[in-house]
Amino acid sequence: xxxxxxxxxxxxxxxxxxxxxxxxxxxxxxxxxxxxxxxxxxxxxxxxxxxxxxxxxxxxxxxxxxxxxxxxxxxxxxxxxxxxxxxxxxxxxxxxxxxxxxxxxxxxxxxxxxxxxxxxxxxxxxxxxxxxxxxxxxxxxxxxxxxxxxxxxxxxxxxxx
Ligand SMILES: [Cu+2]
Numbered sequence: 001x002x003x004x005x006x007x008x009x010x011x012x013x014x015x016x017x018x019x020x021x022x023x024x025x026x027x028x029x030x031x032x033x034x035x036x037x038x039x040x041x042x043x044x045x046x047x048x049x050x051x052x053x054x055x056x057x058x059x060x061x062x063x064x065x066x067x068x069x070x071x072x073x074x075x076x077x078x079x080x081x082x083x084x085x086x087x088x089x090x091x092x093x094x095x096x097x098x099x100x101x102x103x104x105x106x107x108x109x110x111x112x113x114x115x116x117x118x119x120x121x122x123x124x125x126x127x128x129x130x131x132x133x134x135x136x137x138x139x140x141x142x143x144x145x146x147x148x149x150x151x152x153x154x155x156x157x158x159x160x161x
Contacts, residue, residue: 040065041135047083047145047154049074049125056156058143060135069130070120078124083150084109086119087133087143087158094142094151101146109146117141135160 041064046054060066070085072078088097092115104111108122118133138160145154
């Protein structure tokens with residue numbers, strides 16, 4: 001009888017252990033999921049036929065995966081009213097870069113060089129484009145549309161903090 005009881009206790013002990021391990025791993029799984037969601041941010045940026053972005057300020061955390069969708073809600077043909085999103089590295093002179101970009105007509109106003117953190121292709125009315133990039137270190141980064149004569153109106157800042 002004594003042996004039987006101790007076997008029962010032993011079984012109970014094992015079951016107890018298993019249960020606690022299972023609930024523990026479920027808990028840590030849930031935690032990981034929450035962290036993953038926070039590590040990605042989705043941004044929707046709209047542009048229109050009036051040469052406007054609907055946001056002047058975007059924000060992200062350092063190292064966060066940024067998935068950005070640029071929509072062109074207008075009707076303009078991309079050769080006349082094309083838009084893109086070009087995110088510049090810190091310290092890049094926006095005016096100098098924009099002048100260089102205008103020359104890059106063959107590559108839809110994306111110039112060669114390493115001044116950009118990320119960029120989309122050029123889109124026309126009714127089109128959308130999505131890109132993903134890693135948010136840089138803390139700082140303030142300029143973004144513009146590089147289509148000729150657009151950046152004075154179509155610019156903003158990504159604030160990473
Ligand atoms: Cu534009």
